Amino acid sequence: ATLAKKYSDDKSSAKMGGDFGWLTAKLPSGFYAFENAMYTLKKGEVSELLRTPLGWHIIKVMDKRHARGKIKVAHILKRTDKANPTIAKKEIDRIYAELANGADFADLAAKNSDDDKTAKKGGELAPFGIKVYEGSFEEASFALATNGDYSRPIKTKIGYHIIKRIEKIGLEDYPQFEAKSLASLKKDSRYETQKERVVEEIKLNARYKLNKNTFDNFVKKQTPEIYTYKWKVTNITDDVLFTYGGKKEYMLSDFTTYLRSNTRMRLRYDKKDPIAESVEKMLNEYVKETTLKYEQSNLEKRHPEYKSLMREYEEGILLFEASKQEVWDKASKDTLGLYLYYEENKTDYMWLPRADVAKYTVETESAKKAKDVYKCAKKKNDKKLLNKFNKKDTILTSEIVKIERASKAQSGMEWIEGARSEFSYDEKNGLATFKKILKIYQPTIKTLEESRGFVIADYQDQLEKEWVKRLNTKYDVKLNKDVVNQLKK
Structure with missing residues (x-):
């Protein structure tokens, strides 16, 4: 200290x-x-x-605590008058007494607060975290235990406050925090720091080696023109500039091509800087780029698990493409083959017993009248029922739908013609609803259009079996039982 x-x-x-x-x-x-x-x-x-x-x-850690998150509060402010500083204290004590006697915080803020921006909003401030407001204000805000609690008058540089807690905003879930932070982190210096650390590690493992003589000779020939768009490569011997693992070589011409194609980068450097220092920085940028490319090209060699993953990925794509050509596209585009398959197997695509069902809605404030409609529906057909009850006003409507036996739509009705569901009347809205089976149909074969989705799926299965059979005939498959037994363990 x-x-x-x-x-x-x-x-x-x-x-x-x-x-x-x-x-x-x-x-x-x-x-x-x-x-x-x-x-x-x-x-x-x-x-x-x-x-x-x-x-x-040089920093010293004085203490540690859990992150506080954010808090939303309202406050009543009485500003201190330098000429008469006791007035603000008396005023805030008076307001605090009114609060203690049950007065509304928002009303008191609107009438008394000297914070013109928040007074009309009941004193509410935007949510805030640490180091936004003065320490005493922050501490008093976060010390409030529950929503609705308010503090005793506290003093800051501008005056006296009474603070009311509105909401404590906890820390974000990690997935939310990660998604929100990733974009900003990539623009942060720490991203470049970590990137450089990775690059240095790769260079070490790849046995990166710079041919210093070649580089120094190149630097000696450079003039301030390298900082301009006019710069041209002249009088260089195309020697090896650096290598990875003693095998992968990058020539001086590769570096000069990079410099020519990155004019904006060269223009960013200050002409007052030493040329040798600037060109070395340019080289570092180039090496960083080539190092990452070198690592990418050697991932399969250095990481067997990555090689296995890539092989699985490539083989998966090949299988997908082969299946698409031999099975999926053929099943959907071969209309003749699909039709012939359907004709041979159409008894597999049967409708279950079906029925025409009338769904009735009665709009009337009279529960008795709605009940009369339900009773008449037992004997009268759909047309006569509608004619009987819609003479003056349309109170009865119907919708004819097809349902399958034992489906959810049959719930509450026997499977016989004329069967009705239970009567239901909503007195509040004046609505009654019920269903009636009009006609029952025996099982029939679905048309190709009605069963197309199922037929295509089954046709694909057949095409796949035929394809696998052809492959087995063409290629002799041998199973390594020792490897299989190892997998079992």
Whole structure:
């Protein structure tokens, strides 16, 4: 604390011995080293030197706690008048007393709060987390235990507040947090840091080696023109620039082609920077790109499980394409073959016993009249029933549908012509509904159009069996029983 007060350039925290308050991830881009240290260090431990866009830091972890999430509160504010600071305190105490006697918080905020932006909204603030408001305000807000609780008057730099908790917003579920954070993380410096770490690991495993003489000779021939779009490659010997594993070679001409096709990258560099330093950075970018490509091309060699996965994927695509040509497309496009298959097997596609069913709806406020309709439906056919009860007003409607025996639609009715479902009347809405079996049909063969989906599926099964049979005839399949037995274990 003494050293922070004496040497820190952060004047706001230096006054408090370097105390920066509570922090939580994620910190702004460029502060990954700072963030990583504050989570890695234990309570009381001091970091080594850390570099951020602001400069160099040494941090000490004073304490740790669980993340607080966010909270939504309302507040009543009485601003302090420097000329007479006691007035605000008296006013806030008066308002607190009214609250204690049962007054409505929102009404008091509207009438008394000096926060013009929130007063008309009952004092409500937008949800906030840590380090948004002054520490005393934040602590008092998060200390409220349940929704509806309010604090005693608390003091901040601008005046006195009474705070009411509206809602505690917990931490997001990890999948939600991950989905929301991925896009921003890819734009953050930590993404590049991790990428560079991966690249260095790949280079080490791939035995990356730079031909320094070739590179140095190339750099010596460069002029400030390399920072412009006019730059051209002249007077170079096309030697090997770097290698991977002593086998994969990248020539100097590969690098110069990269530089020519990335003019915008070259233009970004400051002409005042030393040419050797800038070209080395350009080389690093090129090496990073080629390293990742080299790793991709060698994934199957370095990772057997990936090789197996890719083989499974490739074979799956081949099987899909072969099945598509030999079975699926043929079944849907071979109309003659489909028709012949249906004709040979059409007794497999039978309708179950079916019936025409009338679904009646009666709209009337008279339960007795609705009951009369239901009784008459026992003897009268559909047409006569509609004519009888729709002479003045249309109170009865019907819809004829086909149902299968033992289906859910038959529920509550015997399987005989004239059978009715139970009567149901909704007194509140003046509606009665019931069903009646008009005519029963015996099982019949479905037409090809009525059974097309089932016929195609069965035709595909037959085509697949015939295809597999042809393959077995053409290729001699031998089973390695030892391997099979190993799989059983």
